[in-house]
Amino acid sequence: MDLLGTQEMPTTWRCGRFLFDLTKRKRPIVMGILNATPDSFSDGGRFRSVQDAIAQAERMIADGVDLIDIGGESTRPGAEPVSLQEELDRVLPVIDGLRDYGVPLSIDTYKAETMRQALRAGVDCVNDIWALRQEGTVEAVLESANCGIVLMHMQRDPLTMQFNPEYQNVMVEVMHFLQERANLLLNRGVSHDRIALDPGFGFGKSLEHNLEMLSKFDVFSKAGYPVLAGISRKSMLGKITGKEADQRLSPSIAAAILAADRGAKIIRVHDVSETIDALKLWEAL
Structure with a gap:
């Protein structure tokens, strides 16, 4: 499968105050999910207060998390958007409480002003499900000289993305989209080593699309950027196992290992301790 050729992978991923050496580390970067929301699909409402969110972050840090991804708006299928002020009120106090803990922080948002x-x-990284397609977002990240940037593929929007998603070839279309978004940033002067890509499991994809992307995940690395796998507790795992979101630990870990085996450099997860333990075994082999 020829997808724009194979590009050389950077040796580092620059993430604000931090620099991940991708050559020395064997296991992927583990990005822990911290939802300061009342309605996220798996843990909405659990860490809604600043104190609860910081306590959860402290647990993840103790478990060995590499990067914490803070979100103030649910982007689950069918989710309604929240106002800018509400999102800022949810995330800024959490960022303020965590920025001196010595762990990189990411903001999960598509709003330019929140960025x-x-x-x-x-924060050290911007993680955007819209891949900086919303007005002003490219300019927002250009204001930072060294923040990490995660560009994700999504078909349509969170309200409609799971209404019969269709592709002629999901691998080709997702790859081309991500490469085009990365090229836009390169042309605006963003250094190659700040960019990471996310094919967007569950964001405008059927179960078949998700499984094809996971089985061929190594293809995405040919674009020449670190690739993030975000499969933790997602509905694709529920469709396979019949389990509710809070009962999908086992398939989430299995998905993380499969993605790592296929070249994922970043794994975004809810269950940090269990995922790191599984990746330690994978790393040992």
């Missing part, structure tokens, strides 16, 4: 304020508050 700006989060970067000024001390």
Whole structure:
């Protein structure tokens, strides 16, 4: 499968105040999910208060998390958007409470002003499900000289993305989209080693599309960027196992190992301790 040729993978991923050496480490970067929301699909409402969110972050840090991804708006299928002010009220106090813990912080948002304020508050990475397609978002990340940037593929929007998603070839279409978004940033002066890609499991994909992307996950690395796998507790695992979101630990770990085996450099998860333990065994082999 020829997808724009094979590009050389960077040796590092720059993430704000931090620099991940991708050649020395064997296991992927583990990005822990911290949802400061009342309605996220798996853990909505559990860490809604600042104190609860910081306590959860402290647990993840103790478990060995490499990067914490803070979100103030649910992007589950069918999710309604929240106002800018509500999102800022949810995430900025959490960022303020965590920025001196010595662990990289990411902001999970598609709003330009949230990106700006989060970067000024001390986050090291912007993780955008819209891949910086919303107005002003490219300019927002350009204000930072070294923040990490995760570009994700999504078909349509969270309200409609799971209404009969269709592709002629999901691998080719997702790969081309991500490469085009990365090229836009390169042309605006963003250094290659700041960019990571996310094919967007569950964001405008059927179960068959998701399984094809996981089985051929190594193809995405040919674009020449670190690739993130975000499969933790997602509905594709529920469709396979018949389990509810909070009962999908086992298939989430299995998916993380399969993605790592196929070249994932970043694994985004809810269950940090269990995932790291599984990856330690994978790394030992």
